[in-house]
Amino acid sequence: MTKQQQKLIAPISGRIIDLAKVPDPIFSEKLTGDGVAVLNDSDTVLSPCDGEISLFFDTKHAFAVTRADGVQILVHIGLDTVIMNGEGITQLHHRGDYVKAGEPILKLDLPLLQRRKINLISPILVVNYDTVRNLRPAASDEMVAAGTDVILTYEK
Template structure:
């Protein structure tokens, strides 16, 4: 395989949580629907464990545990935002299993969710999965909206660098 072919090789992100895929433009938050923080897709979560969608290093982990970013070995930063308004929980209902600076592989558990507490607080469980620095990638192909995906098993986004 030539270097050019390798550069165009499709890379992928696994579903970080089980649920149903949602088109990013349909997310009821303009920060995500207008792609202000990155490009990708969202998952209406029905699972309770959030996994690493790719190999890399956790380079950002909010104190409120509502979002984290993993930077891949090729420099692509992937953000997983758990629910739309989980920041108001100030970390309640979210248990960090990993921390900033740790290297992870795709499928590594990152967060455990207390679904009952999140639902009691009426948290919208749409979870955007974004490539933040999408200028680094040549093409982003999200999975079709409305499909059920299983965390750590199903590819939800393909991209090329």
Template sequence: MFGLFKKDYELFAPVSGAIMDLSLVPDAVFSEKMAGDGIAINSTGDTFVAPADGNLTVLFKTNHAFAMTLKNGAEILIHIGIDTVELNGEGFERLATEGTDVKAGTPIIKINRKLIEDKGFSLITPLLITNSDSVKEMTVTKQGLVEAGKDKVINYKVK
């Protein structure tokens, strides 16, 4: 009986830009939801922020992605760009420390957009719940343009 009214949780935009359906991401790992379910943002911003309160569990050595574990058990991945791991960290600046607790909107990574784009890399950024099997419902709450740390982009419930 008490499980009938599971709490809704939300994720905020980790970067400013335009919301995209995951199926449109030009990388099968994301478009076919092999790494999890969520959305992508065709980013226009240079600073990537935490989409929720939680622990910054992984900050990749190359700074092209970061993962968080939230108190409700959701595991979140923000992957900055497509194939940007190949840059080996060039154009990415770490602003936070792995293993720390952060609040939604906390800056995590800053990029040199011109350098990354001049090298031919897309900055489409997937925002995924990687353990999506633990999510009961997920709804995209915003379309069009979003602002990092301000616009709610996903509502979800955990099982």
């Protein structure tokens, strides 16, 4: 079986941040997965790939999409958005929904999140990264556009 490179698109627009530089050890030490972070500046969060929404936090600050190849991708909006308890975040899909890459999943009230001084660094992680090879994030400080730019590649 040949290994094929898989691509994940940016679920949000903003500047790429190396996961090791994220100011939260849960993410920087890869305790929840490996990947990349984006300093979010968009109000719509898209699915980074085709798959089934396999996890949706009650506080709407994070969701996971499981691809057909079994790889689970976690999109975590902001580092401390959980304290908002869902305020300022509108959920457009539910657990069990099948979504396509680029499909809107969340709508954010960015002005509200900014007023509340929420850190908008948003990790995008391969949760079960031990099942993939050659995981490569986009280059740090690169600007990415939601739904267009590739932020992570891997081989299965």
